[in-house]
C-alpha cells in the first residue's frame with residue numbers, strides 16, 4: 001500500500017483560543033501505488049484539500065497517522081521522517097500551481113525541483129526539455145514564466161512536477177479557471193500519463209463530467225468524513241450522489257432522459273458524451 005490513513009482527524013485552530021474547525025474526522029483510506037485514478041469529490045468545505053495535503057506531509061494529522069511509502073506521519077512534528085523523501089515520491093499540483101513559479105526562465109523553473117531532488121544540471125535540463133515537449137511548451141523554455149497566459153503558466157508548473165517523476169500525482173482542481181478546451185487538454189494529459197506509466201493519480205474536482213470520464217474510484221467527503229469509497233456507477237445509480245450534494249454527470253442525465261422517454265435501455269457504463277454518441281451510432285446501425 002502506498003498511502004494509508006489510520007483514524008485520522010484534522011482540526012484547524014480558530015481565531016479564539018479553544019475554538020477550532022474539524023476538517024477531517026476518522027479517515028481510514030488505503031491507496032495503491034499503481035493503476036489507481038481516484039477522484040476526491042464533495043461539496044465545498046467538506047475537507048478535500050485538507051485530505052490531499054496529508055498525502056505528502058503538507059499538513060500533519062491532529063490525530064491518527066498517515067503512512068506514505070513506509071514513512072509514518074504522525075501529529076508529532078519532531079518524530080516525523082524527513083518530508084523530502086515523501087515529497088520526492090508524491091508530487092502535488094496545487095489549486096493554482098502558477099503561484100509556485102519563480103525562476104527567471106521557464107527552463108530554469110522546470111529544472112528547479114529535479115535539481116533539488118539530486119539530479120545533475122545536465123540531467124535536469126534534459127528531463128525539463130523532454131517534459132516540455134510532452135506538454136507542448138517547448139517554445140516557451142526561454143521566456144520568463146511571468147509573461148505567459150494563465151493556461152501556459154499552469155502547464156509550466158505541472159511540467160516542474162512531472163520533471164522529477166514522482167510515483168503518485170496529487171491534483172487539487174487542476175482545471176479550475178481554464179477555458180473548456182484547455183481544461184480538456186490538461187485532463188487528457190494526466191490520463192495519458194496514467195495510462196502509459198500506471199502512476200496513481202488522485203484528483204480533486206467539482207466537475208462531475210471529468211470525474212465520470214476519467215476516474216476509476218470515487219472517494220466522497222461529506223462534512224469531514226468519508227461517506228462513499230467505491231466505483232462510480234453505484235454512486236450515481238443509487239441516488240447516493242444527492243445526499244452527498246453532487247451533480248449528476250451530463251452523460252447520465254442524457255441516458256436517463258433517453259431511457260425514460262424513448263424506452264431505451266442504455267447502461268450506465270458509458271462514461272462520456274462521445275462514448276454515448278458512438279454507442280447510439282452502433283445501436284442504430286445494427287438496427
Ligand SMILES: Nc1ncnc2c1ncn2[C@@H]1O[C@H](COP(=O)(O)OP(=O)(O)OP(=O)(O)O)[C@@H](O)[C@H]1O
Nearest residue numbers: 012013021022023043044045046047048049050051
Ligand atoms: N488554513 C485553514 N485555517 C482554518 N480553517 C481552514 C483552513 N483551511 C481549511 N479550513 C477549513 O477546513 C474545512 C475543510 O476545508 P478544505 O479546504 O479542506 O475543503 P475543500 O473540500 O477543499 O473545499 P473547496 O471545495 O472549497 O476547495 C473548511 O471548513 C474550511 O473552512
Ligand SMILES: [Mg+2]
Nearest residue numbers: 048049050172
Ligand atoms: Mg479545496
